[in-house]
Amino acid sequence: MIELLEVTKRYPGGHEALRDVSLEVESGAMAFLTGHSGAGKSTLLRLLTRVDRPSRGHVVVAGEHLNRLSERRIPYFRRRVGVVFQDHRLLMDRSVFDNVALPLVVAHHSHHEIGRRVRAALDQVGLLDKERYRPLQLSGGEQQRVGIARAVVHTPAVVLADEPTGNLDPDLSLEVMRLFERFQQVGTTVLIASHDTALIDQMGYDVLHLERGRLVGVRRPAAG
Amino acid sequence: MSDAPPPSRAPRGRRGVSASVRAWFAWHLQSLVSSLGDLARRPLATVLTVGVIAVALALPAAGYVALLNAKWAARGWDGQPRVSLFLHADVDEAAASALARSLQGEPGVATVRVIGRAAALAEYRSMSGLGEVADVIGEGAVLPVVVEVMLRDGVPEAQADAIATALGQLREVEFAQFDLQWVRRLAALMRLLERLGLVLGGLVGLGVVVVVGSTIGLRVEARREEIAIARLFGGTNGFVRRPFLYAGLVYGLAGGALALAVVHGAMIALDGPVAQVAGLYDSGFRLVGPGLDGAAILVGGGGVLGLLGAFLGVRRQLRVVE
Ligand SMILES: Nc1ncnc2c1ncn2[C@@H]1O[C@H](COP(=O)(O)OP(=O)(O)OP(=O)(O)O)[C@@H](O)[C@H]1O
Ligand SMILES: [Mg+2]
Numbered sequence A: 001m002i003e004l005l006e007v008t009k010r011y012p013g014g015h016e017a018l019r020d021v022s023l024e025v026e027s028g029a030m031a032f033l034t035g036h037s038g039a040g041k042s043t044l045l046r047l048l049t050r051v052d053r054p055s056r057g058h059v060v061v062a063g064e065h066l067n068r069l070s071e072r073r074i075p076y077f078r079r080r081v082g083v084v085f086q087d088h089r090l091l092m093d094r095s096v097f098d099n100v101a102l103p104l105v106v107a108h109h110s111h112h113e114i115g116r117r118v119r120a121a122l123d124q125v126g127l128l129d130k131e132r133y134r135p136l137q138l139s140g141g142e143q144q145r146v147g148i149a150r151a152v153v154h155t156p157a158v159v160l161a162d163e164p165t166g167n168l169d170p171d172l173s174l175e176v177m178r179l180f181e182r183f184q185q186v187g188t189t190v191l192i193a194s195h196d197t198a199l200i201d202q203m204g205y206d207v208l209h210l211e212r213g214r215l216v217g218v219r220r221p222a223a224g
Numbered sequence B: 001m002s003d004a005p006p007p008s009r010a011p012r013g014r015r016g017v018s019a020s021v022r023a024w025f026a027w028h029l030q031s032l033v034s035s036l037g038d039l040a041r042r043p044l045a046t047v048l049t050v051g052v053i054a055v056a057l058a059l060p061a062a063g064y065v066a067l068l069n070a071k072w073a074a075r076g077w078d079g080q081p082r083v084s085l086f087l088h089a090d091v092d093e094a095a096a097s098a099l100a101r102s103l104q105g106e107p108g109v110a111t112v113r114v115i116g117r118a119a120a121l122a123e124y125r126s127m128s129g130l131g132e133v134a135d136v137i138g139e140g141a142v143l144p145v146v147v148e149v150m151l152r153d154g155v156p157e158a159q160a161d162a163i164a165t166a167l168g169q170l171r172e173v174e175f176a177q178f179d180l181q182w183v184r185r186l187a188a189l190m191r192l193l194e195r196l197g198l199v200l201g202g203l204v205g206l207g208v209v210v211v212v213g214s215t216i217g218l219r220v221e222a223r224r225e226e227i228a229i230a231r232l233f234g235g236t237n238g239f240v241r242r243p244f245l246y247a248g249l250v251y252g253l254a255g256g257a258l259a260l261a262v263v264h265g266a267m268i269a270l271d272g273p274v275a276q277v278a279g280l281y282d283s284g285f286r287l288v289g290p291g292l293d294g295a296a297i298l299v300g301g302g303g304v305l306g307l308l309g310a311f312l313g314v315r316r317q318l319r320v321v322e
Helices: A041-048 A071-078 A094-105 A109-125 A138-153 A170-185 A198-204 B017-041 B043-074 B091-103 B115-128 B131-140 B157-168 B179-224 B222-232 B237-280 B293-319
Strands: A002-008 A014-023 A030-034 A055-061 A079-083 A158-162 A189-193 A206-211 A212-218 B081-085 B107-115 B146-151 B173-180
Touching: A002 A041, A014 A041, A014 A055, A014 B107, A030 A041, A030 A170, A030 A198, A041 A055, A041 A189, A071 B222, A079 A138, A094 A109, A094 A138, A094 B222, A109 A138, A138 A158, A138 A170, A158 A170, A170 A189, A170 A198, A198 B081, B017 B043, B017 B173, B017 B237, B043 B179, B043 B237, B043 B293, B081 B157, B091 B107, B091 B146, B146 B157, B157 B173, B179 B222, B179 B237, B179 B293, B222 B237, B237 B293
Parallel strands: A014 A212, A030 A189, A030 A206, A079 A158, A158 A189
Antiparallel strands: A002 A014, A002 A055, A206 A212, B081 B146, B081 B173, B107 B146
């Protein structure tokens, strides 16, 4: 579950990237976050991973009240969240396997367990045959999929994705969205920031629309 | 920097204690191997850093070994403080023995020995190069009887001085010679060198910490993106720090071991010439090494300094990265 209550985020320069935003994504649901460039999508996702803190208001993710979360507990909270970044953020000098293994390695899983889960995740994104490649030997879409495999390899309760289809052609974009759909179907809460409205409409899930830091609308999918 | 999850909500599952200890161990081993691999990937930088540490550590280590040897060599002479009482010419050996007996029980006195006229002459003669002079003296001059008073080990200097003065005022005594001056000077010199060595060692230790700290700091800086990503996926401070701490430890241990090799190399080079010099002085003196505990202190100390340097370097750099 994801919940924001009257959240305002003001950056040091004084710019208000989010203004009085309240929203909720139910446990096990999938939703999109949309809006023009600079609307505050990435800012909102950064609050959800506790990379940043709201200037005002409350944030709850996976049952954790982030305002009350101590520094010491942040890593353990993050192990229950999976993140896909707008700019991938892969380790360029590590193999695909090592990149995907990271969330398991930081949580001290056994060698055997890591091998098993990483291959399962790579299989889901269709990159099983490229585990030994370096990210730079992959196409943009393949890199994006490595990022997605890394975000779900530790079966997090919540998956947050920031423009996961930014670099993909329409066919591949749809394929990636179907992938997120599969994670949602097994109980994961999924929130995807995207401004690809055509694709979003095609999917048919809740759409949270941000405009200059304000939540201006929540659109439920048309029945059927 | 503990990496154990806080007690609440720690999903430890059914794993027993021994299994988690094993996992902990495997995890550390993996960190160690990964940081070794990291060091091996940049061989030149690693060799340079280890070399600098080794040279730095070799200096005080060599000084320590030199001092050890100087003390060892000086052991032959630095014995007990001694007061030689040269008696008046008219005091004969019987009277001297009586005096010796009376001094025997005095506080601070260890042993008393009478050196008769003949013995004094023989001793005089045995001192190399003075034989002929002694022969000449022996003919006519009358050597005084000498009473040699050895003071107890560890008598404080002030008390030794007082005893010497008191002995000099005895009726039978022409004059008393207190043979402690040079021993004192030697001891003071050794103490000074020892202190100097400690100061030098401290400075070098500080230098090693700084070198390792800044080297590790650079490595942290070079891997800041990796660190940031590890944190985003739940890496704790301990997780992020650990490979760097191992790298610092390895730097320090390797530097200490190399310093030990350097000191041993220097000793091997000096051993022959030292034996030659000792032979000329009729002495069986040979160089002594730092010994097993000295070696352990050097290598272990290097490791501790490396670890400390890495700890400080990582802490500082992570603060900058944040
Ligand atoms: N660290 C920062 N300091 C100051 N202002 C910031 C910072 N990060 C973002 N902003 C501002 O906050 C606003 C929202 O930025 P944000 O990155 O959340 O937008 P976005 O909706 O993700 O846009 P895009 O679709 O281009 O990724 C922008 O006006 C941006 O300039
Ligand atoms: Mg953005």
